[in-house]
Amino acid sequence: EAGVAQSPRYKIIEKRQSVAFWCNPISGHATLYWYQQILGQGPKLLIQFQNNGVVDDSQLPKDRFSAERLKGVDSTLKIQPAKLEDSAVYLCASSFSGNTIYFGEGSWLTVV
C-alpha cells in the first residue's frame, strides 16, 4: 500500500515570498490533515478535511495560510506571504477511521 506522498521535500524561500505544498493521501482515506512541526516541538494541527470539506481550521493563520482539497483527494497548502517563523516541517497525514493516522515524510520549509 502506497503511503502519504508529499512534495516538495525541501524548500528555501525568502520572507514575504509564497510557497505551496502538495499532498496525496493514502487511497480511500477520507480524512486529510496538515500539521506544522517546528523544530523540537510536536506536530500542531493546522487544518483537517473530511472528504473535501473543512472540519477544523481553528489553528490555521488564515491571513497567510490557505489550504484546499479538491475532489476529496489531493490537497495543497499555501503560505503567502511567508514569515521567518513559518520555518518548519509541514506534515500531511490521512486516516480512514480517524483513530489511526498515517503521516507523509514532510515538506521542510526554511524562510530566510
Add this chain to the structure above:
Amino acid sequence: QKEVEQDPGPLSVPEGAIVSLNCTYSNSAFQYFMWYRQYSRKGPELLMYTYSSGNKEDGRFTAQVDKSSKYISLFIRDSQPSDSATYLCAANRLRGGAQKLVFGQGTRLTINP
C-alpha cells in the same frame, strides 16, 4: 496549560537498557492514546495505539495508560541503537464531530552501543 505534556529530554541510555517515556494529559475527553516514533528527517510513524486503561504489549514495546491519573507511558525493553529517535505521545478526542489528535512535545531518545 498544554493538553498533552511530555518531557522533551533528551534521554540517553546504553544499549539493552529499559527505557521509560512518559506523558500526562489534562482533558478527560481524550479517548485514544498513541505513541509515534519519528526518525530524523522523517514523518511520524505509528508505534502503538491504545484505548482503555491498562497495558498493551507489542514485541519489545509496552504502552500503558492510566486514565485515573491521566498518565501515558511507553516502555522499551532490550533497547537497540535502531530505537534512537524522537518519540511522540498523542491523544485523540472528538471535537465538533471530528477526531482531534493532540501531540506532546516529543522526547528525543539516543541508545548508545
